[in-house]
Amino acid sequence: MNKKLALVLPGGGACGRWQIGVLKYLYDLGVFPRISLVCGTSVGGLNTLLVGKYLHDFEKAVDMWTRIKTNKDVFLGMLQMNTFFDMWGMFWQLKKTNKGKSLLDPAPLYNLIDLEFKEMMLKDLRVPIMITTTNMSEGEKKVFSTAEHPAFKCADLAKATSAIPLAFPGHEMAIGEMTDLHSDGGIIRNVPVCYAIEAGADRIILIGTSPDKYPRKVIKNEALAVALRLPDVIMHANEEASWDAKEDYEKLHALAPDKYQKIKFLDIYPETETGSALDFSNVEQFAAGYEYAKDTLPKEVLQAFLS
Numbered sequence: 001m002n003k004k005l006a007l008v009l010p011g012g013g014a015c016g017r018w019q020i021g022v023l024k025y026l027y028d029l030g031v032f033p034r035i036s037l038v039c040g041t042s043v044g045g046l047n048t049l050l051v052g053k054y055l056h057d058f059e060k061a062v063d064m065w066t067r068i069k070t071n072k073d074v075f076l077g078m079l080q081m082n083t084f085f086d087m088w089g090m091f092w093q094l095k096k097t098n099k100g101k102s103l104l105d106p107a108p109l110y111n112l113i114d115l116e117f118k119e120m121m122l123k124d125l126r127v128p129i130m131i132t133t134t135n136m137s138e139g140e141k142k143v144f145s146t147a148e149h150p151a152f153k154c155a156d157l158a159k160a161t162s163a164i165p166l167a168f169p170g171h172e173m174a175i176g177e178m179t180d181l182h183s184d185g186g187i188i189r190n191v192p193v194c195y196a197i198e199a200g201a202d203r204i205i206l207i208g209t210s211p212d213k214y215p216r217k218v219i220k221n222e223a224l225a226v227a228l229r230l231p232d233v234i235m236h237a238n239e240e241a242s243w244d245a246k247e248d249y250e251k252l253h254a255l256a257p258d259k260y261q262k263i264k265f266l267d268i269y270p271e272t273e274t275g276s277a278l279d280f281s282n283v284e285q286f287a288a289g290y291e292y293a294k295d296t297l298p299k300e301v302l303q304a305f306l307s
Contacts, residue, residue: 004036005306006201007051008193011042011186012209013164013277014074014285019047020065021289022207022268027058029299034306037199038129039192041185043209045131045161049117049154052125064116065286073112074280075168076105101169106159109168113158122157123150130195132185133160136170142182143195161185165230167278194245202261203306208269266305268293 009019026032032055040048050061068074077093090103098105122129128146135142144157160171160182170183185192196204219229246265253260270292275282 003034003203003306004201005034005203005205006037006039006196006199007035008191008196008204008206009038009040009044009047010191010206010208011044011184012274013043014280014282015209015274015277016043016047017065017068017282018270018274018285018289019044019207019209020062021286022293023047023051024058024062025290025293025297026205029302031302031306032056032058035127037196037201038127039131039195040129041132041190041192042162042164045185046113046158048129048131049125049158052127052129053117053120053154055126062286064112067112068280069283070281071279072108074106074109076107077103079103079278098169102167104167106168109162110159113155117154117158120154121150122146122152122154125154130192130199131157131161132192133157133182134185134187135180136183137180141185164277197245197249197263201263203264205266206268208267209274211270211272264305268297
């Protein structure tokens with residue numbers, strides 16, 4: 001029977017740089033030609049599109065991340081409320097500069113996305129993909145796939161799935177006769193492993209962006225501190241919920257192995273936090289992800305998993 005390998009790429013904001021480091025290692029070891037499907041959300045959705053575009057020359061995906069060196073390469077605006085002037089600046093930023101849509105202006109990120117994908121559609125990618133967003137108009141998750149939305153623009157999907165709640169504005173997208181506001185897919189489904197299972201993958205590599213055990217952190221009882229912590233909390237909660245799908249499937253396989261094929265899972269997580277979801281200045285995380293994968297996943301381990 002043919003093996004069907006799926007990559008699952010969760011969200012994590014700026015921590016997606018660590019994820020790209022791991023992906024580059026897998027690319028260097030020749031794993032990419034075996035990929036049958038990539039499922040992602042939030043920054044993992046953006047990385048999913050990069051895998052789909054650069055399946056055979058992934059160095060160019062790394063080049064896009066290399067152009068991101070500071071927060072100003074991704075968003076405009078400040079994130080601090082230490083003084084009265086900071087608070088006034090945040091209020092002015094929200095109400096006047098960003099027209100009440102979000103705390104930050106993602107114009108630099110949008111420029112990167114438009115430059116990268118231009119008019120490219122999902123059907124133009126070199127491997128099938130599935131990406132989630134949160135349809136804020138309906139209050140439900142939305143799954144976009146190459147199979148069901150071949151003419152959907154990659155740039156629109158990248159902007160929608162990576163719209164960190166509150167920090168970035170949602171992105172309006174027309175689907176059929178309806179135009180709805182879509183936001184970060186990680187709000188509802190940050191680890192879309194269930195879609196890889198439903199698509200029939202029998203090998204699933206999940207590349208997380210945060211530790212399996214989330215470290216405790218002291219958070220001030222302030223609106224901005226809570227808002228900054230919110231993406232991390234949402235991502236971690238959804239990661240735990242999403243792995244229930246994996247455990248449920250393994251139980252079904254144990255009860256009815258003839259009906260449910262065995263799936264091999266390979267989880268790649270950092271041992272420690274890779275940084276804040278909104279700190280894009282930590283450029284060392286690419287090398288950290290690459291070296292971590294190199295140290296923990298030698299070629300023979302990957303070959304055994306893929307066999």
